Amino acid sequence: xxxxxxxxxxxxxxxxxxxxxxxxxxxxxxxxxxxxxxxxxxxxxxxxxxxxxxxxxxxxxxxxxxxxxxxxxxxxxxxxxxxxxxxxxxxxxxxxxxxxxxxxxxxxxxxxxxxxxxxxxxxxxxxxxxxxxxxxxxxxxxxxxxxxxxxxxxxxxxxxxxxxxxxxxxxxxxxxxxxxxxxxxxxxxxxxxxx
Numbered sequence: 001x002x003x004x005x006x007x008x009x010x011x012x013x014x015x016x017x018x019x020x021x022x023x024x025x026x027x028x029x030x031x032x033x034x035x036x037x038x039x040x041x042x043x044x045x046x047x048x049x050x051x052x053x054x055x056x057x058x059x060x061x062x063x064x065x066x067x068x069x070x071x072x073x074x075x076x077x078x079x080x081x082x083x084x085x086x087x088x089x090x091x092x093x094x095x096x097x098x099x100x101x102x103x104x105x106x107x108x109x110x111x112x113x114x115x116x117x118x119x120x121x122x123x124x125x126x127x128x129x130x131x132x133x134x135x136x137x138x139x140x141x142x143x144x145x146x147x148x149x150x151x152x153x154x155x156x157x158x159x160x161x162x163x164x165x166x167x168x169x170x171x172x173x174x175x176x177x178x179x180x181x182x183x184x185x186x187x188x189x190x191x192x193x194x195x
Contacts, residue, residue: 003173007135010127013166014053025164026056028187030063036120036190038158042068043119046086049073049103054124055162065089072113074141075104084145086118087111115148121159123181128161129172132180132193146179160185 001009017025033039045064050057065071072086076098087093087105094106105111115121123142127135136142149157161184168186184191 003135003138006169006172007126007138010135010167010169011053014126014164017053017164017166022053022056022164023059025187026060029055029162029185030060032185032190033060033122033160034063034067036160038120039064039067039069042070044072044113044117045069046072046074046113046115046118046121048122048124050124051102055164057122057162060162061089070113072118073105074145075107076100078107082139082141082144084141086113086115088113115145115154115157118157121146121157123159123161125161125163125167125181125184127167127169127172128163128181128184128191129169130191130193131171132182132184132191133172133174133178134161134181134184135172140177143177143179150179158182 047057047061047064061071071089073089074084074086077083077085087108088111089105095103096106098104123134125134125136146159148154149159159181161181163184163186165186165188180193182194
């Protein structure tokens with residue numbers, strides 16, 4: 001299958017999960033996440049607002065905030081097209097829906113948290129393989145976001161994909177610009193591709 005066919009198939013599998021299966025999966029992923037050494041102390045943590053049957057992040061994000069982590073969520077960059085900025089989430093954060101139908105915090109310069117200040121970045125995905133290759137929605141936003149990390153410029157940053165078990169495939173076709181993930185967490189396990 002080519003990338004588009006594979007994306008369509010994986011999205012259909014994700015969509016076929018019941019709401020209860022999705023919520024149960026999120027609880028299991030959070031349990032794995034909370035055992036990571038990087039999260040034993042409060043840190044700056046980038047996450048995302050789940051949409052379209054992605055692994056639910058609302059309760060996961062709330063739990064991480066309750067544990068003292070500074071949560072930051074992405075917004076579409078207002079100046080550089082097809083790039084993301086991460087904004088601190090506060091009780092006073094005002095939300096709106098972006099052009100892709102995804103809720104995001106209203107842009108406030110004081111709330112921008114640069115990637116250089118994030119310790120962990122949770123990454124959405126459509127599929128992943130046993131080498132850590134990631135298939136996204138096709139816009140390249142996270143490949144561009146992680147390009148500096150992949151080039152070794154952000155060695156402190158720990159990207160971690162979040163997925164359902166059904167999103168794992170044997171091998172993904174990948175392009176030169178694709179950024180593989182060092183780790184992916186599914187309900188069943190923590191996949192570590194760093195070794």
